[in-house]
Structures are given as structure tokens and as C-alpha cells.
Amino acid sequence: MAIPDFVVALRAKVGHVPLPLSGVIAVVLDDQDRVLLVRRSDSGEWALTTGCLEPGEQPAAGAVREVWEEAGVEVVVERLLSVEALDLSVAPNGDQVYWLTVGVRCRLLRGEAAASDDESIEVGWFDPAMVPPLPPHQQRCLSLALADADPWIAGLRDDATGSARAPVQLH
Template sequence: MPVPEFVAALRSRIGHAPLPLNGVIAVVLDERDRVLLGRRSDTSDWALITGCLEPGEQPAEGARREVLEETGVTVEVERLLSIEALDLSVAPNGDQVYWLAIGFRCRAVGGDARVNDDESVEVGWFASDSMPPLPPHQTRCLALALAGDADPWFAAPASAVRPFIRSAP
């Protein structure tokens, strides 16, 4: 998988230490509401289309760019699905990443789905009732995309707002 230049520059300084990165998850639907998936070259697992945002890149633009780069499909980004801090992940080379994943529902508007870079070994359209297993955060994004115009999902804060308690004078 190609490493963005800015990540390579950071890694040259911090090695494999945990690095916070912003990423996008694109749930791409076609005119029949089939879902576009890619079989990852690093794990051979099927997954929604994902990628790392470039510094200063707007998340919706990053989702559009990643789908085009990885699959050759042009999309219109329809709406925000979720924002989620993922658990620490470790790449096969030992690099550690804390991803902030931003999910979007996208609609295919052009292009033919194909393997368009080295991040996937296969791409394909799947009916929502015959999906291969996906990671839990991707399953949540898919459910939100298929639910219509549901509100975006985010994890609830760990603790409720605490009332202000004034100490005695």
C-alpha cells in the first residue's frame, strides 16, 4: 500500500510509534443500491473504500478522491454518516495508527469499477443482503448509509455532563 509522502516524512522521525491520522470511509451505492467494495491487497479482506486524508484536504473531497483512485468510479458525496476514533491499529510493518474515521454515503455517477491502484486486488458491487463480513465500524457505516437520512453517528461521551458544584465560601 502506498504511504503518503507526509506520513513517510513523519515516520522517518517517529519510527513505528503511534500516529494519529484522519481517514475516510466511503459507502458507495449505485443506481440499484448495490455497495462497492474492494478486496484489500494487504489482508485479502473485502472492505468499503477507505483512505488517508492529505493535510488540509476536506473530508468529502478526500472520499471522492479515494474512490476514484482505488476503483475508477466517480462519485457524488451525499452526506455524512459517522465520525469515530478507532482503536489502535498496527500495520504489517509495525506502524501504529490511531485513525479518526469519517464516513460518507456516496452515489456512483460515472466510471466503471475496476482495480485502479495497488491497494486492492479485486473490486465489485454487492447487494446489501449478500455482503461479505466487514469490520464493525464499516458495518455501522453501511447500516447508516442504507437507513436513508438518519442523523450522523458518533460515540457518546464516556461520562455525562457533570453538574457544577460550588464549594462553600
């Protein structure tokens, strides 16, 4: 996977310790409401288009860039889907990351989807009912995109009941 230059520079100073990084998850739909998936080169698994935001990059711009880099199609961001801090992830090289992810729904503008960088080995359009298994946070983004639901913000509502949580008290 291509590691952004700013992360390479940080890793040269801090090694493999956990870094907080921000990323995007793009749910791309075409005019038939099929969803674009990429087959990741590192795991061989199908996934939504995801990526690391560059310093100062807005999530919508990052989503458009990532979809272009990984699938070679132009999209427009339609709306926010989710905001969520993920559990610690560890890359095969030992790098540790706490991702803060912003999920967005995108609509295809133009282009023929094709694997266009070293991060994806295959791309395809899937009927939402036929999507291969996705990580839980990606499945949640897909479900929110298809349901036209309000954005989901982790910790704002009780995940099991949907009821509002008590306000957090700081002492």
C-alpha cells in the same frame, strides 16, 4: 498499501510510535442501491473504500479521491454517516496509528468499477444483504447509509441504548 508522502516523512522522524491520522470511509451506492466493495491487496478481505486524508484535505474531497484511486469510478458525496476514533491499529511493518474516521455516503456518477491501484486487487457491486463480513465500524457506516439515519458520532450517545450520555465534565 501506498503510504502518503507526509506519513513517510513523519515516520522518518518518529519511527513506529502511534500517530493520530484522519481517514475516510466511503459507502458508495449505485442506482440499484448496490454497495461498492474493494478486495484489499494487503489482507485479501473485502472492505468499503477507505483511505488517509492528506493534510488540509476535506473529508468529502478525500472520499471522492480515494474511490477514484481504488475503484476508478466518479462519485458525489451525499451526506455524513459517522465520526469515530478507532482503537490503535498496527500495520505489518510495525507502524501504529490511531485513526479518526469520517464515514460518508456517496452516489455513483459514472465509470466502470475496476481495481485501479496497488491497494485493491478486485472490486465489485454487492447487494447489501450479500455483503461479506466487514469490520464493525465499516458495517456501522453501511447500515447508516442504507437506513438514512442521522450521523453517528462515537461517544455522543450510549452505544447500547441510544440514550444521550451525561455531559463530560472537565476538572
